[in-house]
Amino acid sequence: MTAPTTDKADAQRPALGRDFSRLWWSAAVSSLGDGATIAAAPLLASRLTDDPRLIGAASVAFTAPFLLFGIPAGLLVDRIDIRAMMVRVDIGRALLLAVLTAGILGGWGGLPLLYVCMFLLGTGEVLCRNAAQVLVPFITPRAGLSTANARVMAAQEAGTGFIGPLVGALMFGVATALPFGVDAATFLCSAVLISRISRTRPVEAAPERTGVMSEMLAGARWLFSHHLLRSLALVSCLINLAGSAMLAVLVVHSGKVLGLGPFGFGVLLACQAVGAVLASRFAPALTERLGREGALVATAVLITTSETVLAAVPSMYAAGAALAIFACGTVTWNVVVVVLRQTLVPQHLLGRANSVYRLVAWGGLPVGAAAGGFVAAEVGTRAVFGAGAVVMAVVAAGLLVGARRRWITRADPAAQATETD
Template sequence: MHAPVSARLSADFNKLWTAAAVSNVGDGVTMVAGPLLMASITDNPALIAGAVFAQQLPWLLFALISGAFVDRLDRRRLVVAVNLVRAAALTGLTVTVATGTVTIAVIYAVLFLLGIGETLADTAMGALLPAVVPPEKLPSANARLYATFTIGNQFVAKPLGAWLFVVSAAVPFGLDALTFAVAAALLSGIRPVPGPVEPQPRRSLRLDIVEGVRWLWRHRLLRTLALSMGLGNVAFGAAFAVFVLYCRQRLGLSDVEFGFLLTAFAVGGLFGSTIATRATALFGSAALLRAGLVVEVVTHAILAVTTEPWVAATVLVVFSVHAVVWGITVASVRQRAVPSHLRGRVGSVYGLLDLGGAALGSLVGGMLATTWTITTPFWIAAVVMGAVTVLVWRPMGAAAG
């Protein structure tokens, strides 16, 4: 039996891990309550997908700039400050929901602000982890973080968020605000780490950004993974931007049942976090990454066809196993390969392709569902991922080895 990861890692990692655990619960609650709030105001697929797009748009607009600042500033203090701002924004949303004054514009504005915070905090957290965890323990640390995300964000938070929304629409957002404040307090207790940038004349942001882009482009493995997942997330974002309407109209689920269906992601994600390291050793990263691409094609195709909730749940379990295994593999490779002074910028380029692709997909998905049917985005996502699989099959094998 393996010893708990926390027993083998530093006290600073435990603080970082606990902060992630707390904020993951809040994020998961909002991830369910947000679409339900939008669906309670409008049944227009484009407007509902627009809320997803509003939170993801900052990755297209600010990801590269945020990465440059992450490599210039104290990463620990940056995450603390961003979490406090996000707590304040969610507190404002909570008040408007509680007083019945919330509007679509208010929701969009708050989600956009949260998205800006994500470009800074997520990039900084990814760059901060290697400073508190030895390189040989990064896979274990990432597995622990992914397992925590799965349990807190999906197992606990999804049904909790749906239930809290039914009880009172404002409560889920107030809870999320509180979790950001608690996470900020925990992260402020991490010991300061050496600055990522050596003392030298400050260059322009443009030159810093170009350096990060150029480094990623020259790294064959990370370039292949980033481009593959960027295109994959366009497909995923298009399909899942209207998932709440898909569950209501196609599967016939209630709001609470919608929350429970989302826990299917947690079942697969938790399993994926426990097998990722051993699966990579057994099958090799190339085989796992290729299999993941096939899983994405099959996932979209089956969801486009089925009307049975149990079939959808089964598919989501398998999909989330792939997503977590892929995420742990890629995160560990990137954290080991990228020099400390470039982690923010390279991570931001990856985030731009990854989450920026999801943002574009969300925008497209809403328009597709409005123009045709609720399953159209899933059909198109299956075709797109099929093409991606064919295009990167050989390079993926050669790159991952």
């Protein structure tokens, strides 16, 4: 009786290895700095202008590269050494933030510099997010993919949504440039950690390449021919559209509707991170209990609820709870969908298929951020949240139909084999 219990515990907690630990620490450290910048960038924009459209433009600048460079980033990830690329990008982002810090200290760090820096930081994010998701299956056992992805997301959310924003808001109150300088230092630490990873994804031999355009289209053709992943990419686009619109105007909502200052805005972001960290801890078990179809329906319901609460209840406590619920939904969604991509996409196409998926899914980010700014300027922030609730209610209904048809189980040969056994 003892052996089966031990085996079950080991299966639930697979050893992920030193290379994964280094990747995790890299994500944790850089995300801490990113969280400071996420809180400080809209605060800096709101200090330079009171126009919600110009404040939201900072989010547009950061997310536009997801749409513009998604496919080329995937091709690059499939062609080169992932580890070396991530190190170079982190060093580049550190230098970029150093320039922004110098600009703020020197008095020439206005909105144009902020927009340029956010755009280039977003470009680096496109490359490194894609590369990290491709790298995970090569440095962790297949049985540990759900746990590995959940832990990376927990580190990212704890940094970008909890500790980082709180610290960033406090640092912004002390010195406007301080959070950006700290973020630069965290990217340098991340570069050192990534450079110490011993394994990486093998690079394809040059004779196998058939041309840039052909290779880019290969990932697109594969993804769009796969009904499940194609559908999930479109749904992710809608989720990101609603979520990006919400987050783009959150700083305006927290100040004008909730009456919060910079630190209060950081606390709101921290509430979001608390939900994300909890979800990343329990998402694998929840998915196992509800099934992947059921887990995705639950995420859509959670996000719909959060948008509805933000639209209907002008209270900082309700807003904090709503943001925590929103994060629970998005992290659970990501845990399920990322593992599906890592297991269903052929490894030699993973970077390109990932990039096409992200092009579709993340294409909703700049659109949502821009739309949120314009709607907030015309009719207020609560209308942005109400529109997001309507979009997510439609998404939840569609996912429920898919769940009844067991669309994920039918698309995953491994799941079908398990059911047969």
